[in-house]
Amino acid sequence: MNMGVTIAGLTVTYGDLPAVKDVSLRLEDGTITGLVGESGSGKSTLALSLLGHGNIASGSVFIDGVGDMSKMDKGALRAVRGAKIGYVFQAAQNSLNPLLTVGKQLLDLAKSHGVRDVRGAHPLLRRMGLDPDRVLNSYQHELSGGMRQRVGIMFALVLNAHVLVLDEPTTALDMITQANILQIVREVHADRGLTTLIVTHDVGVVAEVASRVAVMYGGRIVECGSTKEVLANPRHPYTRGLINAIPRLTGPVDVAKPLPGTPPTLGTIPAVGCVFRARCPIRMDVCSAQEPEMIDDVACHAVGVTAK
Numbered sequence: 057m058n059m060g061v062t063i064a065g066l067t068v069t070y071g072d073l074p075a076v077k078d079v080s081l082r083l084e085d086g087t088i089t090g091l092v093g094e095s096g097s098g099k100s101t102l103a104l105s106l107l108g109h110g111n112i113a114s115g116s117v118f119i120d121g122v123g124d125m126s127k128m129d130k131g132a133l134r135a136v137r138g139a140k141i142g143y144v145f146q147a148a149q150n151s152l153n154p155l156l157t158v159g160k161q162l163l164d165l166a167k168s169h170g171v172r173d174v175r176g177a178h179p180l181l182r183r184m185g186l187d188p189d190r191v192l193n194s195y196q197h198e199l200s201g202g203m204r205q206r207v208g209i210m211f212a213l214v215l216n217a218h219v220l221v222l223d224e225p226t227t228a229l230d231m232i233t234q235a236n237i238l239q240i241v242r243e244v245h246a247d248r249g250l251t252t253l254i255v256t257h258d259v260g261v262v263a264e265v266a267s268r269v270a271v272m273y274g275g276r277i278v279e280c281g282s283t284k285e286v287l288a289n290p291r292h293p294y295t296r297g298l299i300n301a302i303p304r305l306t307g308p309v310d311v312a313k314p315l316p317g318t319p320p321t322l323g324t325i326p327a328v329g330c331v332f333r334a335r336c337p338i339r340m341d342v343c344s345a346q347e348p349e350m351i352d353d354v355a356c357h358a359v360g361v362t363a364k
């Protein structure tokens with residue numbers, strides 16, 4: 057089943073303000089793509105558009121074999137959410153209903169989709185190293201953060217979705233649990249032949265699981281490509297900044313250079329020119345006047361200059 061995703065010219069707004077602006081991105085069938093950027097860059101807004109959520113002002117989110125999520129009516133969206141696109145929401149660790157057991161919530165999910173048989177939850181939970189009977193009879197407070205995250209993945213996949221979106225699945229987990237969750241993401245992705253989008257502020261997570269990466273800043277994708285290439289040879293100054301900000305386990309501590317300044321908020325994203333220029337170490341005059349186009353998978357005036 058080919059279920060890649062093509063996002064084309066997508067703009068998503070809150071009020072009049074675009075949180076995602078003219079974004080184009082292809083998620084190839086069967087790949088894991090990492091969407092990375094600091095908090096507030098528009099990652100969750102972009103990810104939610106795969107469910108047809110948000111005020112999509114222009115552009116399209118086409119899922120192969122499903123259709124354009126931006127044009128679907130409510131009934132069609134309800135039918136495909138969960139069944140075709142599985143979603144683990146940001147802070148999913150805390151989004152279970154505290155008053156109902158996991159099993160009861162599973163039955164409710166099944167009922168809302170007119171599905172009778174959710175025994176598929178058992179092998180999924182077992183695959184993730186959990187005891188299905190125990191987990192299904194548990195309430196949220198009886199499960200650890202890592203267990204809840206796995207329950208979230210089970211909910212996302214139990215209706216046999218082929219596209220999986222995970223929004224910050226390892227944030228707020230300790231290092232060992234993070235590593236476990238990423239291992240599970242890799243395994244489940246491969247077992248089921250999924251098309252996966254993993255959203256994170258952590259370049260390390262991308263390096264760990266994603267074969268492709270898209271770097272987001274101020275509502276734009278500023279660079280994308282194969283993870284190997286982008287991490288070995290980052291071309292956009294923002295990508296370089298993100299990578300230099302990673303603390304290394306070996307060598308002097310001062311190699312990690314935090315990116316100076318803070319990312320813009322919706323109200324302060326410049327309407328004209330490059331959205332990154334205020335923090336950019338190599339900005340030029342043209343950067344204030346003209347927004348750089350995405351050329352050869354990078355949107356930066358300076359990269360264009362050095363390439364010539």
Ligand SMILES: Nc1ncnc2c1ncn2[C@@H]1O[C@H](COP(=O)(O)OP(=O)(O)O)[C@@H](O)[C@H]1O
Pocket residue numbers: 070075093094095096097098099100101102320321322
């Ligand atoms: N419901 C909302 N109403 C208004 N602004 C929002 C809302 N949700 C997010 N934003 C703003 O949109 C921008 C992008 O947010 P988001 O997509 O959550 O970014 P990220 O996931 O990268 O942290 C931020 O400036 C954020 O404050």
Ligand SMILES: [Mg+2]
Pocket residue numbers: 099100101146223
């Ligand atoms: Mg987010």
